[in-house]
Structure formats: C-alpha cells, structure tokens
Amino acid sequence: MISVAEALDRLFALVPPPQQEEVPLVQAHGRVLLRPVTARRSQPPFAASAMDGFALRRADASPGARLRIIGESAAGHRFTGHINPGEATRILTGAPLPDGADAVVIQEEVTREGDSIVLSPTAVAAHVRPEGNDFVAGATLAAPRLLFPMDLALIASFGQASAVVARRPEVAILSTGDELVMPGGMPSPDQIFAANAFGLHALLRGAGARPRLLPVAGDTPGALRQALALAEDADLIVTIGGASVGDHDLIAPVVTGMGASLDFHRVAMRPGKPLLAGRMPHGAVLLGLPGNPVSALVCGVIFLLPVIRAMQGLPAAPAPRVRRPLARPLAAGGPREHYMRARHGPDGSVEVMDRQDSSLLTVLAEADSLVVQVAGARPLQVGDMADVVLLRGTT
Numbered sequence: 001m002i003s004v005a006e007a008l009d010r011l012f013a014l015v016p017p018p019q020q021e022e023v024p025l026v027q028a029h030g031r032v033l034l035r036p037v038t039a040r041r042s043q044p045p046f047a048a049s050a051m052d053g054f055a056l057r058r059a060d061a062s063p064g065a066r067l068r069i070i071g072e073s074a075a076g077h078r079f080t081g082h083i084n085p086g087e088a089t090r091i092l093t094g095a096p097l098p099d100g101a102d103a104v105v106i107q108e109e110v111t112r113e114g115d116s117i118v119l120s121p122t123a124v125a126a127h128v129r130p131e132g133n134d135f136v137a138g139a140t141l142a143a144p145r146l147l148f149p150m151d152l153a154l155i156a157s158f159g160q161a162s163a164v165v166a167r168r169p170e171v172a173i174l175s176t177g178d179e180l181v182m183p184g185g186m187p188s189p190d191q192i193f194a195a196n197a198f199g200l201h202a203l204l205r206g207a208g209a210r211p212r213l214l215p216v217a218g219d220t221p222g223a224l225r226q227a228l229a230l231a232e233d234a235d236l237i238v239t240i241g242g243a244s245v246g247d248h249d250l251i252a253p254v255v256t257g258m259g260a261s262l263d264f265h266r267v268a269m270r271p272g273k274p275l276l277a278g279r280m281p282h283g284a285v286l287l288g289l290p291g292n293p294v295s296a297l298v299c300g301v302i303f304l305l306p307v308i309r310a311m312q313g314l315p316a317a318p319a320p321r322v323r324r325p326l327a328r329p330l331a332a333g334g335p336r337e338h339y340m341r342a343r344h345g346p347d348g349s350v351e352v353m354d355r356q357d358s359s360l361l362t363v364l365a366e367a368d369s370l371v372v373q374v375a376g377a378r379p380l381q382v383g384d385m386a387d388v389v390l391l392r393g394t395t
C-alpha cells in the first residue's frame with residue numbers, strides 16, 4: 001500500500017496540462033486565470049480629487065485666504081483652463097485635477113461668498129490621488145490564479161473585457177452496485193439510495209469542474225463497460241464502489257480489461273483504503289473511489305479536489321491544512337493515515353467525533369473538519385495541536 005502523499009503525487013503525474021479558453025468577465029468567477037492580464041492604462045489615468053471641494057494651488061492654502069472660483073471639474077468632465085495664483089475651481093470626487101492645481105480643500109472647510117471662497121483656519125490642502133495611484137499602465141495580474149470576485153473588479157479596471165482561463169474539466173461520475181437506487185426512486189427491500197455521487201457532484205462543481213452523473217451501473221462487467229463507454233469524452237472518470245476485494249468488486253478487472261493502465265490500487269489511509277487510479281485507453285484519468293459514503297467523500301476532498309485544481313493549471317498541492325488545538329485526547333495512530341470527522345467548538349478547538357464508521361453520513365454532515373493523524377502517531381492530550389482539513393467554507 002502506498003502513502004496518501006505518494007498516491008496524490010502519482011495522481012498529479014496523470015493530470016494533463018490545462019486547455020485554455022477566453023471567457024467574458026461575467027463568466028470568469030471561480031475559473032483559473034491562465035494568461036496574465038495587463039492594465040490598458042493607469043488608474044487613475046490622471047491626478048484625481050479624492051473629495052468634493054475646491055482645487056487650488058497648495059501655496060495659496062493659508063488660513064483665511066480668499067480665492068476666486070473660475071470653473072468646475074467634474075468626474076468625466078475636466079476643467080480645461082489653468083489655475084493661476086489666487087484662483088480655484090469647484091471639484092468633485094474622481095474629477096481630474098485642473099492644470100496649475102496641486103491640492104484640494106474639502107467644501108466643509110470653506111465659506112462660499114459669491115464667486116469666491118474663504119478658507120477656514122483649519123483647512124487642509126490635500127486629498128489628491130496621483131496618476132497611477134492604484135496601478136500603472138502595463139501592470140499585470142499574474143497567472144495561474146483562481147479568480148475571486150475582487151479579481152474580476154480589478155481586471156475590469158484594467159480595461160479588459162475577457163480573461164483566458166482553463167477549460168472546465170469534464171468529469172463523469174459513475175455509481176456502481178446492484179443495491180443502488182437513485183433518490184426519488186423505489187428501492188426493493190435489499191436496496192439503498194445512491195448518495196455519494198450527489199456530494200461529489202457538488203464538490204466538483206465548487207472546484208470549477210463540469211460534473212455529470214452517469215446512470216447507476218449494476219455489478220456485472222457488461223453493465224460497467226456499458227456505463228464507462230458513455231464517458232469516453234470525459235477528462236476524468238470517477239467511479240464509486242466496487243473498488244475493494246469482494247466477489248462483486250469489479251472496477252479494477254473491468255477497466256484493465258478495457259485497456260486502462262492502473263497506476264495504484266490501495267492507499268494507507270482510513271477511510272479510503274481501496275482507492276485506485278489510472279488512465280483509460282482514450283486518455284481520461286480514472287479515479288476509483290471506495291463505496292462507503294464517508295470514504296468516497298473524504299477521498300473527494302483529499303484527492304479529487306486537488307486533482308481538479310491541478311487540471312485547471314493551479315499548482316499541484318494537497319488539500320490545505322490548518323493547525324487546531326484538540327478538545328479531547330487522541331489515542332495513538334494505527335497503521336493507516338486517519339482522517340477523523342471532527343467539529344470546532346466555540347473556543348476554536350476541535351473535537352473528534354465519537355462515531356468514525358465510514359458508513360455514517362449523519363456524522364459527516366455534522367462534521368466541519370477532518371483531524372489528520374499520521375500512521376503510528378503518538379497519543380495526544382487535550383490542547384495539543386493537530387493538523388486539520390476544513391470541510392466548510394473552502395469548497
């Protein structure tokens with residue numbers, strides 16, 4: 001059995017380089033920028049007023065000074081004349097500073113008298129945003145970069161209407177097992193509802209992929225082959241179940257029979273031991289998840305999400321971790337790296353939940369994190385720090 005870190009490295013090695021497409025900015029949120037974006041001009045493109053008030057020469061701004069108003073500079077409509085000593089213009093926030101002016105006094109600090117203003121004793125001549133204060137023409141936003149809402153505002157401010165991003169990976173999800181019926185369907189007494197694909201679909205969507213659910217395949221080689229044939233165009237095929245050693249666990253023999261090359265099968269982790277990965281003959285990456293619901297979804301967070309990020313050109317990196325104090329003692333680690341369902345308390349410490357069986361979706365849905373315990377770890381006390389993968393707010 002290989003380690004989690006090695007399995008992840010081997011998966012990253014299967015990932016092909018991302019393909020580019022150009023999308024309008026309103027479609028770019030959550031996509032990975034692949035080509036740096038360049039500012040078409042400086043922002044602001046001129047020295048601009050930061051306040052509503054009066055533009056003047058700083059040398060004229062002595063307390064009680066009287067200045068003659070010779071015009072107005074508004075946002076979008078600059079004053080085209082020149083300000084000479086003893087003169088000022090009305091100026092509004094965002095407007096270009098008139099030639100000759102180098103400062104602004106806010107309107108609260110002047111008294112208007114006909115076509116003149118008189119500066120108050122406390123008037124401050126300032127409030128100018130120099131040309132290029134935010135960025136200068138030619139400034140770049142580097143790639144690769146996952147685009148957040150604030151980035152889109154910045155790219156728009158650069159004057160660019162579109163961005164070159166990674167094509168969304170097409171992911172086919174195949175639930176396998178004679179016991180599975182889709183939610184909403186009518187299970188026989190021996191059947192259960194197919195659950196895992198729905199959590200995985202949402203995880204994939206959140207990470208920028210385009211997932212689709214294939215019809216549930218029964219536990220026969222023919223049914224599996226037929227379902228997998230529907231996914232030949234996918235970049236990634238995720239199978240669920242049938243990965244272990246039981247008589248009906250057919251994924252590995254079926255895909256190798258179809259010409260797939262298996263890269264690994266079984267990982268020293270808990271849950272998730274029967275995980276397998278390889279490449280289908282037509283090029284799709286294959287990730288075979290264990291059927292137990294918690295196993296499938298934990299592998300979704302630990303393997304699938306990092307792979308989807310790498311497929312879009314982001315650096316190949318494991319699921320991010322944080323450090324948290326433990327709310328309860330933790331017994332020594334077993335032979336497999338353990339991803340334990342856990343929950344934050346009000347004091348920010350994490351409590352590993354009592355029931356860790358890999359079939360328990362109620363526990364997983366209550367958990368907000370996974371405490372990671374390496375194989376053979378020493379026991380930990382209350383307050384000791386542990387590695388934690390957050391399950392909420394990141395996907």
Ligand SMILES: Nc1nc2c(c(=O)[nH]1)N[C@H]1C(S)=C(S)[C@@H](COP(=O)(O)OP(=O)(O)OC[C@H]3O[C@@H](n4cnc5c(N)ncnc54)[C@H](O)[C@@H]3O)O[C@H]1N2
Pocket residue numbers: 175176177179180192193194195196197240241242243244245246249271272273274289290291292293295358
């Ligand atoms: N003798 C051994 N038995 C098992 C081993 C082992 O090493 N030796 N490993 C166990 C571990 S660990 C896991 S995890 C499971 C995984 O087995 P499979 O990947 O072959 O999964 P299935 O047998 O098909 O299903 C397991 C379990 O999960 C339910 N299931 C499957 N798919 C779904 C789905 N889409 N939605 C909801 N529930 C699903 C299925 O009904 C089973 O209850 O093997 C252990 N056995």
Ligand code: MOO
Pocket residue numbers: 269270271272273274290292295358
């Ligand atoms: O590894 Mo299994 O995924 O422990 O339940």
